[in-house]
Amino acid sequence: MKDIFRNKKAMVGLGLIVILIALFSFMKQRNGATAEEIYQTEAAVYGDISSIIEATGTVNAYQTVNLVWKTSGIIETLNVQLGSTVQPGDVLAVLAKDSLPQQIIQAEADLIAAEQALEELPNAAKTEAAKAAIAVSDAQEAYEDAVHYRSLLDEEVEYDVFAGFKKMQTPWGTFNIPQIENIKYYPSDEQKAEADQDIAARLAAWEDAQRAYDRVKDGPDTRDVLAAEARILAAKAVLNQAWITAPFGGVITEIDAQTGDQVSAGAFAFRVDNLSDLLIELDISEIDINSVTVGQEVRIAFDAIEKKEYIGKVIAVDQIGTNIAGSVNFKATITIIDPDELVKQGMTAAVSIQVRSVKDALLVPNEAIRMVNNKRTVYVLNTDGTLRTVEVLLGIRSHLYSEVIGGVLQEGDLIVLNPPSLQALDS
Numbered sequence: 027m028k029d030i031f032r033n034k035k036a037m038v039g040l041g042l043i044v045i046l047i048a049l050f051s052f053m054k055q056r057n058g059a060t061a062e063e064i065y066q067t068e069a070a071v072y073g074d075i076s077s078i079i080e081a082t083g084t085v086n087a088y089q090t091v092n093l094v095w096k097t098s099g100i101i102e103t104l105n106v107q108l109g110s111t112v113q114p115g116d117v118l119a120v121l122a123k124d125s126l127p128q129q130i131i132q133a134e135a136d137l138i139a140a141e142q143a144l145e146e147l148p149n150a151a152k153t154e155a156a157k158a159a160i161a162v163s164d165a166q167e168a169y170e171d172a173v174h175y176r177s178l179l180d181e182e183v184e185y186d187v188f189a190g191f192k193k194m195q196t197p198w199g200t201f202n203i204p205q206i207e208n209i210k211y212y213p214s215d216e217q218k219a220e221a222d223q224d225i226a227a228r229l230a231a232w233e234d235a236q237r238a239y240d241r242v243k244d245g246p247d248t249r250d251v252l253a254a255e256a257r258i259l260a261a262k263a264v265l266n267q268a269w270i271t272a273p274f275g276g277v278i279t280e281i282d283a284q285t286g287d288q289v290s291a292g293a294f295a296f297r298v299d300n301l302s303d304l305l306i307e308l309d310i311s312e313i314d315i316n317s318v319t320v321g322q323e324v325r326i327a328f329d330a331i332e333k334k335e336y337i338g339k340v341i342a343v344d345q346i347g348t349n350i351a352g353s354v355n356f357k358a359t360i361t362i363i364d365p366d367e368l369v370k371q372g373m374t375a376a377v378s379i380q381v382r383s384v385k386d387a388l389l390v391p392n393e394a395i396r397m398v399n400n401k402r403t404v405y406v407l408n409t410d411g412t413l414r415t416v417e418v419l420l421g422i423r424s425h426l427y428s429e430v431i432g433g434v435l436q437e438g439d440l441i442v443l444n445p446p447s448l449q450a451l452d453s
Contacts, residue, residue, distance in 0.1 A: 065407055065413075065442045065443075065444060065445070066442070066443040066444050067407050067440040067441060067442055067443060068391050068394070068440070068441050068443060069437075069438050069439065069440055069441070070388060070389065070390055070430070070435055070436065070437055070438065070439045070441055071388075071389060071437060071438075072386050072387065072388055072389070072437060073386070073387065073389050073427075074383065074384070074385045074386070074387070075383065075384050075387050075389060075422060075424050075427055075428075075429050076380045076382065076383040076384075076422075076424055077317070077380070077381050077382040077383070077422035077423060077424060078378050078379065078380055078381070078424055078425065079310065079314045079317065079318065079378070079379040079381055080376065080377070080378050080379075080425075081308040081309060081310060081358075081377050081379070082308070082374060082375065082376050082377065083306040083307050083308045083309075083360070083374075083375055083377060084306065084307070084372060084373070084374055084375070085304050085305070085306055085362070085369060085370065085371050085372060085373045085374075085375055086304070086305050086306070086307065086371060087276070087299035087300055087301050087303075087304065087305070087371055088300045088301070088302060088303035088304070088305060089274055089276065089298075089299070089300035090297070090298070090299050090300070091273055091274075091297070091298050092280075092294060092296075092297050093118070093270050093273075093294075093295050093296045093297070093298065094291075094292050094293060094294055094295055095121075095270065095289045095290065095291055095292065095293050095295055096266070096267035096291060097121070097126065097127060097130060097267040097268065097291050098125075098126075098127065098288075098289060098290045098291055099121030099122060099125040099126050099127075099268065099288075099289060100121060100122045100125040100286065100287070100288050100289075101119055101120075101121060101122075101283055101284065101285050101286060101287045101289060102120050102121060102122035102123075102125075102285070103117075103119060103120040103285070104118075104119050104283055104284065104285050105117055105118055105119060105120075106118050106119075106278050106281070106296070107278070107281065108278055108279075108280075108281050109277060109278060109279075110277070110278045111275075111276075111277055112272040112275060112276060112277070112278065112298065113272065113275045114272060114273065114274050114275055115271055115272065116271060116272045117269050117270070117271050118269075118270045118271065118272060118278075118295070118296055119269060119270050119283055119295065119296075120268060120269040121268045121269065121289070123268070125288075126268055129264060130264055130265060130267055130268055133261045133262075133264035133265045134261075134265060136257070136260075136261040136264075137258060137261035137262060137265060140254060140257035140258045140261055141258055143254050143257070144251070144254040144255065144258065147246035147250055147251060147254060148245060148246055150246070151242045151245050151246040151247070154242040155239065155242040155243050158235065158238045158239035158241075158242055158243070159239055159243075161235040161238065161239070162232070162235040162236050162239050164235075165228065165231045165232035165234075165235040165236075166232050168228045168231070168232075169225070169228040169229050169231075169232045172221070172224045172225045172228045173225055175221060175224075176218070176221040176222065176224075176225055178213075179213040179217060179218050179221055180213075180218075190204075190205050191203060191204055191205065192204075192205050270295055270296065272298055273298070274298070274300055275300060275302075276298045276299050276300040276301065276302075277298070277299055277300075277301055278296055278297070278298060279297050279298070279299045279371075280294075280296065280297035281295070281296050281297075282294050282295060282296075283295045283296065299371060301371065303361055303362075304361070304362045304365050304369060304371070305341075305359055305360065305361055305362075306326070306338065306359070306360040306361075306362065306375050306377060307357055307358070307359055307360075308357070308358045308359075308360060308377055309355040309356070309357065310343075310355060310356050310357075310358050311353070311354075311355060311356075312347055312354040312355065312356065314381075315343070315347070315356040315358075317381035317382070318340060318343055318358050318379060318381065319340065319343065320340050320341060320342065320343060321339065321340060322339070322340045322379055322380070322381065323337065323338070323339055323380065324337070324338040324339065324340065324360055324377050324378060324379045324380070325337065325338075325377070325378040325380075326338050326360070326362060326375050326376070326377050326378075327375070327376045327378075328368075328369070328373050328374070328375055328376070329374060329376075330368075330370075330373055330374075331368050331369070331373075334368070336362055336363075336364055336365065336369065337362075337363045337364050338360045338361060338362050338363055338377065339360065339361055339363055340358055340359070340360055340379065341359050341360070341361050342357075342358070342359040343356065343357075343358050343359075344356045344357040344358070358379075360377055382422050383422075384421065384422060384429055387421070387429040387430070387431075388429070388430040388435065388437060389427040389428070389429065389430070390404055390418060390420075390427065390428055390430055390435070390441055391426060391427060391441060391443060392423065392425075392426060392427060392428055393443055394441045394442060394443050394445070395418070395420075395428065396445060398415060398417075401417050402417065402418050402419070402420055403415045403416065403417050403418065404416050404418055404435065404441050404442070404445075405441070405442040405445035405446070406435070406439045406440060406441060406442065407440040407441075407442055413442060413445065413446075416433060416434060416435050416439070417433050417434075418430050418432070418433040418435055419431050419432030419433050
């Protein structure tokens with residue numbers, strides 16, 4: 027046992043000696059190497075740079091709808107299949123009439139009655155207009171009679187009154203002769219007040235008759251027409267439950283219906299997608315959202331489509347962000363301008379939004395930028411192999427380079443990509 031322990035100690039010691047020899051050899055080689063061999067460098071140059079925001083999203087149709095049955099029944103007619111192109115209002119499927127609930131069958135009779143009532147309104151209006159015109163004339167005459175009667179009450183009324191008989195002797199005998207007495211009468215204030223009230227009542231009746239005539243003299247009363255149309259719409263709404271129509275033009279992308287199937291209200295039937303425009307929704311960080319505006323051009327790539335890039339455009343930017351796990355993102359919607367048959371709904375898209383560009387800018391590689399004393403700095407390799415730090419003031423930044431807008435960095439300076447170990451700039 028002691029022999030085994032001594033052998034292990036000997037092996038460990040031998041391993042340490044080998045490691046030390048290898049480290050000494052490496053340090054010797056490193057000390058003998060030139061600065062160019064130790065450091066990777068890239069010259070500062072002038073060039074064009076674009077600031078780009080990158081995000082991913084899923085391709086969606088411009089419009090999508092899942093259509094469901096509104097009532098129960100048996101499918102009698104199926105007019106489409108998977109992949110069919112439809113137009114707005116196209117009937118996709120119809121339920122058999124004898125399989126429908128009673129209220130839908132009754133709606134057909136209600137629709138016929140309501141349409142007939144609407145058709146008869148013009149003739150009915152002519153009859154009503156004739157009756158209303160007579161009513162206006164009668165009401166006017168009654169009013170004028172009341173006004174005339176009231177005018178008489180402002181004058182003294184004189185009339186003859188029978189006062190009895192008087193006997194008169196004649197050669198032919200004695201006769202009773204009627205006596206007439208002339209009386210003058212002055213109407214009372216109470217009679218005048220009652221006459222005034224009668225005038226007001228007859229005037230109101232005349233005005234009511236005139237309004238009734240005005241409603242029908244030029245055709246059916248608008249309210250009657252609206253009521254008839256509402257009954258028609260109500261009946262059609264019930265009848266429309268017996269079939270499914272396309273709400274917009276598109277393609278049938280899902281279908282769960284066959285002729286003869288028994289369906290129930292709320293059951294899925296079809297999915298229609300409007301693929302005339304393909305959209306991509308992106309989540310943009312609150313840090314970048316103010317750089318994204320409607321109309322900006324974007325570049326789109328797909329993992330499923332190699333060696334091809336598509337063009338898009340920003341068509342909408344949400345004004346309210348969503349906080350998810352402490353990170354606030356805003357939705358931006360992209361439309362694909364030049365899609366082809368390779369682009370399919372549901373594909374994942376990588377979108378690059380160019381938010382700003384500068385021409386002939388002094389550029390430095392992002393991997394070379396370091397933070398030294400809270401200042402952005404690059405290491406430059408001098409001609410004698412030594413390094414010097416150069417503070418840089420940066421402008422816009424792309425994936426690989428940053429624009430230098432201040433400092434003493436010069437074109438052609440050799441920028442060290444792997445400078446001494448310092449904390450790299452947090453990208």
